[in-house]
Amino acid sequence: MAKVMMKGNEAMALAALKAGCKAFFGYPITPQSELPEYLAKHMPKYGGVFLQAESEVAAINMVYGASGAGVRVMTSSSSPGIALKQEGISYMAGAELPAVIINVMRGGPGLGGIQPSQADYKQITRGGGNGDYYVIAYAPEDLQETVNVIKEAFDVADLYSNPVMIAVDGLIGQMMEPVDVDMEVSKRELPEKTWATTGTQGKRPPVNINSLYLDPLNLEKHALKLAEKYRLIKENEQRYELVNMDGAELVIVAFGTMARIVRSAIELLSEEGIKVGLLRPITIWPFPEKAFNEIPDSVKGILSCELSTGQMIDDVKIANNGRLPVGFFGRTGGMLPEPEEIVSAVKAMLGGLKHE
Template sequence: MGEKVLMKGNEAIAEAAIRSGCEAFYGYPITPQTEVSAYMAKKMPKIGKVFLQAESEVAAINMVYGAAGAGVRVMTSSSSPGISLKAEGISYIAGAELPCVIVNIVRGGPGLGGIQPAQSDYFQATKGGAHGDFKMPVYAPSSIQEMVDLVQEGFDVADIYRTPVMIMGDGMLGQMMEPVEFKEREQRELPVKDWAAEGLNGRKQHNIINSLFLKPEELEEHNLKLAAKYQEIEKNETKYEMFNCDGEKDLIMVAYGTTARICKNVIKMAEAEGINLGLIRPITIWPYPVEAFNKTIDNTKHGYISVEMSCGQMIEDVRLSVEGRKPVHFYGRVGGMVPHPEDILNKVKEIVGGAK
C-alpha cells in the first residue's frame, strides 16, 4: 500500500493526469473546475510539460486536437457551459480518431445556471455531445480515489481505441477533499502511434490528421468503422458496481457519482425499517451497463428507481435496459440541489408501500 494524501478532487484529477504521462494541458477557467487548470499551471512547466491557458474553450479544444494529432497524451477540463463550447472540437477529435481526456465537473444549467453540483449534462455526454455519428467513453467516478483511478484508465482507453474519453464528475466531487492513493496500475498494452503527424520520435512518413470525407461512400465506410469500434468498447470497457444486489429486493436504486454515495446511506436507513434495497452504480455511463439489469431483473419486486441530480436524464437508459420487464421510477433534485437521504427514503416507501 502506498501513502495516502489528502487532496481536493480537482487537484487529484490533475495529479493523476501528470502521473499518467500527460504531456500537455490546454484549458480555460470556469467554476467549479478551475483548480484543475491552476494545479496544471503550477506543476506542468516544472517538469518540462506544456500548460497553456487558451483564450477560450473553443481555442483550448482545438489545441487538444493538435497535440493529440502529434501523438502526445493531452487533457483539457471544463464545466458544463465550457464543454458546450468545446462540442465542435470534440466531434472533430472523434472523427479524426484522436486520443485525449476531457474532464467535465458538472454545474447546474441550462445556460449559465449556477455553480452548484449537478448531473444535468448526462444527455450531452452520453448521447453524442456534438454533431455526427460518434460516441465516447464516459466515466462517472463516485469518490476522489475513483476519480484518480479513472483518469489513469481513461488515458489508456483513449490510446487503445483512438478516441476522446470523458471523466464526468459533479461540482461536489471537484471541490471536496478525501484521502487518495496514487497506486501503481497494471500496464495495459498500448498500440504504437504510427498514425500520428510527422516528426514525433524521428518518424519519417507523412501522416495527415483529418475528419473530412467529401465522398459519401468514404464517409459511410469511416462511420461504419467507428461504429464497429464503439461496439468493441461496449464489449470490453463497460464498468459498474452492484451494491447489496444479492437475493430478493423490494426495489433497486440506480445512481452514479455523488448520488450513488447518498443512495448507499439510504440502503442502510431502509434496512432499519425492514425495506430491502439494492443499488446499481454505473461507472461508465457510456457504455451503459445493461448487463447489471439483466442480472437483477428477476430479483426486484417493485422494479427500479433512478436517483439523479437532474430532471430525469439517466432514466431513459434505465428504461431501455429494463425493456418494460419491471416498473421504472424516478427521484431527482435539480438546479444544484443535492438529494437528501430522508427524501429518497420517503419516495422509496411511497413505491413499496411503507415500512415493513
C-alpha cells in the first residue's frame, strides 16, 4: 500500500485501531493531544470506546478496569502525565494486566517544558511505580517503526500479560512522515484471557484481578513468578539495530530522535574518513545487552547520546561491563542537537582516547 503522510500522534492512534484496540482512556497534555483527538473522532467507527477521563490517575485506572475485563486497551500521555499514571501501571504489573501506554516525552522535571525529551528513561526502565516490576518499552525512531511497534506491542502485552510502553519524544508525536499503517508485523500466538472478569455467566468459578498478597511468602512467590517472566522477556524481546559497525573506531548508542540525528552525524564523520557505528536500542527495557557482544574489536570507545543529562549511560556501562571507555553527549530541556554537535563530541572523545 502507498504511504500516506500522517502526523505522528495521529499515526500512533490509527496503529492502535489497526491492532484491534477497543478502548482508550486519556487526558489532554501537550505534545500528545492529537492522539486522543484522533481517537475521539475515529474510535466509534471501529466499535470501540473513547473516554476523556478527569485525570491521568483516573485514566490509567479505567485502563486497569477495561484490561481486567479482557479488552485491548490503550492510554497515552506525556511525561508529567505518565508520572501520574505510575500508580496504575504498578497495579497493572502486579495484577498482570496487559495494556499499551504511549509516552510522548517532553522536558522535565516538574512541569518542565513541552519540547522533545528522553529524560523519562529511568522512570520508564526502572519501573516508575512501586515494587519489583518492569514495563516492556519500545523506543522507535521514525513513524513507520513507531506504527509497527505499536501494532506488535498489543500482542506483546497480551503474550506476557504486562503493560507495554511506547516511548517516543515530542518530535515524533508532532512530525509528519509517509507511513503505511497496514504494513505486516509479526504476530504472536496468544493465550486465551481466561483470567478476565466477564461475569461468571454461571459457567466457571469467579475470577479476581488483584495485586494484593498480604502473606509475605505469597507475595515473594508472586514476585518470583514476575521475575521469571521478566527473565523470559529479557531473553526473547531485546531488539536493536546495528549500523555501520564494520571497522568502526567508535560506537554511538542512541535511540529515538537522537538516533536519527546521530545517523546524520555519522554521515558527516564518514565524509572526513572517521568511521563511527550506531548501536540503536529499539527496546529500552529490556535493554539490548546482547548487542554489545557484537561490537567489533576495532572500536575504541562508546559514546552514549541522549536527550537528557545522561540516563541510558548507566545501562550502557552495565552492558559494556568495563570493556571500553564510555563517554556521554546530551542536550536536554527540549533542546535538539544539530548533527555537527555530535560530530564535535565524537572527535573530542576520539582525541581524548588517543592521548590516553
